[in-house]
Amino acid sequence: MISITFPDGSVKQFENHPDGYTIASSISEGLARNCVAMEVDGVKTDLYAAVDRDAHIRFLTTKDPEALEILRHSAAHVMAQAILRLYPDARLTIGPVVEDGFYYDIDMPPISEEEFPKIEAEMKQIIKEKLPVVREEVSKQRAMEFYANEPYKLEMISELEDGSISFYSQGEFTDLCRGPHIPHTGFIKAFKLLKVSGAYWRADPNRPQLQRIYGTAFFSKKELDDHLNFLEEARKRDHRKIGAELDLFSFHDEAPGMPFFHADGMELWNTLLDYWRSEHRAAGYVETKTPIILNRSLWERSGHWENYRENMYTTVIDDTEVAIKPMNCPGGMLLYKTRRHSYKDLPVRAAEIGLVHRHELSGVLSGLFRVRAFHQDDAHIFMTPEQIESEILGVLQLVERIYSTFGLGFHLELSTRPEKSIGTDAQWEDATNGLQAALERYGKDYTLNEGDGPFYGPKIDIHIKDAIGRTWQCGTIQLDMSLPERFDLSYVGQDNAKHQPVMIHRVVYGSIERFLGILIEHFAGRFPLWLAPVQAVILPINDSLAPFAEETNASFQQAGLRSRVDKRTESLNKKVREAQLARIPLIVTVGEKEKSAGTLSVRTLDGQVHYGVSTGHFIQAARANIDERALALNIFDN
Ligand SMILES: [Zn+2]
Numbered sequence: 001m002i003s004i005t006f007p008d009g010s011v012k013q014f015e016n017h018p019d020g021y022t023i024a025s026s027i028s029e030g031l032a033r034n035c036v037a038m039e040v041d042g043v044k045t046d047l048y049a050a051v052d053r054d055a056h057i058r059f060l061t062t063k064d065p066e067a068l069e070i071l072r073h074s075a076a077h078v079m080a081q082a083i084l085r086l087y088p089d090a091r092l093t094i095g096p097v098v099e100d101g102f103y104y105d106i107d108m109p110p111i112s113e114e115e116f117p118k119i120e121a122e123m124k125q126i127i128k129e130k131l132p133v134v135r136e137e138v139s140k141q142r143a144m145e146f147y148a149n150e151p152y153k154l155e156m157i158s159e160l161e162d163g164s165i166s167f168y169s170q171g172e173f174t175d176l177c178r179g180p181h182i183p184h185t186g187f188i189k190a191f192k193l194l195k196v197s198g199a200y201w202r203a204d205p206n207r208p209q210l211q212r213i214y215g216t217a218f219f220s221k222k223e224l225d226d227h228l229n230f231l232e233e234a235r236k237r238d239h240r241k242i243g244a245e246l247d248l249f250s251f252h253d254e255a256p257g258m259p260f261f262h263a264d265g266m267e268l269w270n271t272l273l274d275y276w277r278s279e280h281r282a283a284g285y286v287e288t289k290t291p292i293i294l295n296r297s298l299w300e301r302s303g304h305w306e307n308y309r310e311n312m313y314t315t316v317i318d319d320t321e322v323a324i325k326p327m328n329c330p331g332g333m334l335l336y337k338t339r340r341h342s343y344k345d346l347p348v349r350a351a352e353i354g355l356v357h358r359h360e361l362s363g364v365l366s367g368l369f370r371v372r373a374f375h376q377d378d379a380h381i382f383m384t385p386e387q388i389e390s391e392i393l394g395v396l397q398l399v400e401r402i403y404s405t406f407g408l409g410f411h412l413e414l415s416t417r418p419e420k421s422i423g424t425d426a427q428w429e430d431a432t433n434g435l436q437a438a439l440e441r442y443g444k445d446y447t448l449n450e451g452d453g454p455f456y457g458p459k460i461d462i463h464i465k466d467a468i469g470r471t472w473q474c475g476t477i478q479l480d481m482s483l484p485e486r487f488d489l490s491y492v493g494q495d496n497a498k499h500q501p502v503m504i505h506r507v508v509y510g511s512i513e514r515f516l517g518i519l520i521e522h523f524a525g526r527f528p529l530w531l532a533p534v535q536a537v538i539l540p541i542n543d544s545l546a547p548f549a550e551e552t553n554a555s556f557q558q559a560g561l562r563s564r565v566d567k568r569t570e571s572l573n574k575k576v577r578e579a580q581l582a583r584i585p586l587i588v589t590v591g592e593k594e595k596s597a598g599t600l601s602v603r604t605l606d607g608q609v610h611y612g613v614s615t616g617h618f619i620q621a622a623r624a625n626i627d628e629r630a631l632a633l634n635i636f637d638n
């Protein structure tokens, strides 16, 4: 007899060695039907595995996020099986689960998405066959024999320990896999292949290029449809597409991963930074600037030369090795050391919009989200240990003010001391308590990631949530015990003795380029008026009205609005359509009627048209909306 303990603490006895399905059936038929897999003493296992000892068991049903991962990985097997049925010469490598889906890397001639329907049809057939998925433990010897003609699988097996190798089979298809898997292929109720791209075997450009085919799977058609709608919405918001439509930025082969900002992109950039500067000035920050090229000895001192060199661009100037900075911090340390500090002038809040370069592999570059050159809205705050709590609280409040201006929600995560770390127990305790006390005083919920901090100090990460529910880590507040030590920073305390200041790095936007990309997608390019690169366009309905349009434009510009006149001899309809595609918040049309009455017709971004608006009223409403950085698209709302 064995005893099985369930999550609610109840215990049941079983004879022989029951499998999970039998155990689930003893509770209810419905449960057994919905079980995808189980967890035996914390280890995920196939539902049909026999339980041969006393154990704690938790069933994973179709409602569990972990079950969804098992389903998706099983869908990868089904896809591989379908591909082998259609392309018998294809060679399989690995097929892991990723966020929201799965992929399989396969050595085969390049395929296009046009071939997906054919593969999907074969997958449907395999699912309809409800093939049982069967696990088998095999010796290394037998695995090598089985895969004699499969170089990738052979390479993987050669790296495995004998006794730890298992195969999973469904119908004629067998794959080397640790599992667990769904009980039979019929569990896959909804799936879709999404895209294909090239990927090198083991990410090594010297090894063969494989076809990486992505897909996703769900337990219901409804969930799949919701997900596909979400992907469609994200695709419509793609900042690369909107960036081109709004003429904001571009990329060129002459400088891969380094964005070129166009005139309207710079308007957006400068508006973002003007706002940033006003908030930081009000919060007691000063702004500094350090060079982007610094010599090797500095990077040795900071530790980057040893730990980060592959990502740094280096060159030789006057026989001296130098590097383009990947971070602003070491320069910031030198700045702090240019004068003597007393406890009376702490905290020092020194900000720097610093241009940094990091060498990213060309394959991972992605619009403004992943670039090789970007600006960080850094600040280093130097303080006494007693100031930790109030300074961190100040940063949290600043972060909230800035994010809420964009209508972005956010959540906080505190990561604490990892196993390998520098600094004393007392330093870590002070630092962690300081951060925690600030979070408590701030009062918003936060997640605690125990032991997940960097080696040099605890940190708070800030994850924002955009308009379609995606989260992005942007802000971070990191306490650093390493650099003040390495750069021998000090201040004179009340006791007249030298002390080491506590230092934090913090960013709010993070990478300004990436934040801009996030904002473009968050607003789908429909920026609130204060942020829009072009705030108003004036469309005269014919050439004779051009002077009146120019006059109106001059009064807009005098009021500080970013406006322009579209004088092209195109139809009014076409000009309105183009202005709408450019997401210009205020589209102003002027005709004879408007000219004689001295009024305007105004189309706001919410699609409403307002007739007979006096120029004075228009300017006043627009200014009010801009000055309060309102999110409302209709400036006449209040
Ligand atoms: Zn597998």
Ligand SMILES: [Zn+2]
Pocket: 327, 328, 329, 378, 379, 380, 505, 506
């Ligand atoms: Zn820093």
